[in-house]
Amino acid sequence: MVKSGSVLTPRLVAAARDDTSGATGVIRRVVDGLLTISDDRARLRAAVALLRERLPWCGPMWHVVRAAHSPDPLVALRSLRQRLDLDAARSVATAVRLLTERGGAVRAAPGSALVAAVLSGLPPQAGTAVVGLAGADAVGPTAVLNVAGTAELARTVPTIIVATSVKLVPQRAFAALGGCGFETVQLSLFAAVVLDGALLTPAETGRRAAVLA
Numbered sequence: 718m719v720k721s722g723s724v725l726t727p728r729l730v731a732a733a734r735d736d737t738s739g740a741t742g743v744i745r746r747v748v749d750g751l752l753t754i755s756d757d758r759a760r761l762r763a764a765v766a767l768l769r770e771r772l773p774w775c776g777p778m779w780h781v782v783r784a785a786h787s788p789d790p791l792v793a794l795r796s797l798r799q800r801l802d803l804d805a806a807r808s809v810a811t812a813v814r815l816l817t818e819r820g821g822a823v824r825a826a827p828g829s830a831l832v833a834a835v836l837s838g839l840p841p842q843a844g845t846a847v848v849g850l851a852g853a854d855a856v857g858p859t860a861v862l863n864v865a866g867t868a869e870l871a872r873t874v875p876t877i878i879v880a881t882s883v884k885l886v887p888q889r890a891f892a893a894l895g896g897c898g899f900e901t902v903q904l905s906l907f908a909a910v911v912l913d914g915a916l917l918t919p920a921e922t923g924r925r926a927a928v929l930a
Contacts, residue, residue: 724763726750733771739830740854740884741805744777748798751781755791762786774896776855776862777883797883804881805831807914812850812879813838815916821846824874828852828864831879848908849876854899856884856910857891858927861902868902875908878922882913885922887930 725733732746747768754760765785769778784793812835816823821844825832829852836850849870855862861878870876886894895901904910904919912922 724760724767726753726764728753729764729768733768737828739828739852740775740777741801741852741881742830743772743775744781744883745798745801747772747778747781748794748801751785752791752794752798755794758790761790774854774862774894774899776853776886776891776894779886779890780883801881801883804883804913805834808879808881808911809834809838811914811916812877812911815877815911816842816848816850819846819848820844821848823847824849824870826851826864826867826870829879831881835879847874849874851876851878851907853878853880853884855886855891855894856880856904856922856926857886858888858923859904860891861904861907862891862894862899863902865898865900868900868906871902871906876906878907878910880910880912882925885912885926885929887926889930891926 729750732743732750735743762785765782772778780797784797787793809831816839821842824847832850832852851863851867853861853863904923907919910917910919910922
């Protein structure tokens with residue numbers, strides 16, 4: 718039996734306390750920490766259960782749980798970690814290209830590492846049109862969980878979500894997510910979604926989340 722006090726390493730405790738990196742940054746830290754204990758399956762699963770409780774807003778934890786309970790957790794976690802970086806890079810590149818082509822000012826929802834990366838890659842924008850840009854802490858079949866203020870942004874200007882498929886979760890998992898400072902926003906409010914480098918409609922994105930069930 719694993720004692721509760723010895724389940725989380727200092728690295729995992731730091732990941733669970735990270736309130737500045739957004740879901741992508743936090744889940745990178747979580748997976749990196751879990752890889753160091755992946756040879757102890759009982760401890761790994763106990764750690765994942767605790768992390769899920771401490772990160773109730775973090776949609777990607779659903780994928781981490783699945784990896785930890787797979788036949789080969791080490792391989793599954795390594796694969797998840799590789800996908801995180803590859804898919805994030807693809808989404809950032811596509812969003813930068815799309816917003817550069819459209820021109821105009823960008824109004825962004827805070828707290829997303831992907832949004833920050835997109836903004837840092839944009840050239841000076843000209844024009845009067847304004848487009849919104851938001852990340853996502855979870856994307857379900859019909860809604861998005863993200864920082865409070867995202868809904869107002871989407872209602873005010875055409876807003877694009879930049880995300881990766883590790884944010885997608887089925888409806889039952891999405892319904893259990895939430896936390897102080899977060900809000901649920903209907904997918905239909907958004908203009909488009911950049912997911913793993915592909916430009917999708919909100920409906921297409923929702924269907925991808927739904928089939929995970």
